[in-house]
Amino acid sequence: MECLGLRLHVVDRKSCYLPYDGMVYTPNIGKDTLLEEALANADAYYRLFTNPYLHWIGDPVMEATEDYLKATFPYCPAGYRRAVDYLDRDDFEDGENLLHAQVHECTLTPSQPHDEWEIATRMMQSMFKVTDNIYTIVPRGRKSILPVIAGALPY
Secondary structure, eight states: OHHHHHHHHHSSSSSSSSHHIIIIIIIGGTTOHHHHHHHHHHHHHTTSSSHHOOOOOOOOHHHHHHHHHHHHGGSOTTTGGGGGOOOOOOHHHHHHHHHHHHHHTTTSSSOOOOGGGGSSSTOOOSSTTSOOOOOOOOTTTTOOOOOOOOTSSSS
């Protein structure tokens, strides 16, 4: 989401993400209208089937995790539980396009047809790979607020 926000900021030369957060996300916390969290859960499900996660997890654990997620999604909090509506790839892409429009227009019901976002691919893709080294600058005598586990992930 933050990557989408940054990309839209560059294009529009103003923040879309902060108004979206205040006008759409925050007012919908605890409601099934919170599309962002439904898609986040569905995305976690999809990542099981891609590398490097599939390689790291392995088949038996991946299959158990897949079964667990499918069984537990309906019992998640409001918004998050709607992941079951996006486990089909086409439904996920439609939901993602709608979310792009929601963030851009800062409303649950954007006026722009959300299928127009189909051409704007990878808007929410991370700017870094999960295996990238990310460095932070921390003031002398302070610790990073980011988790630091050197060498924990195989490359």
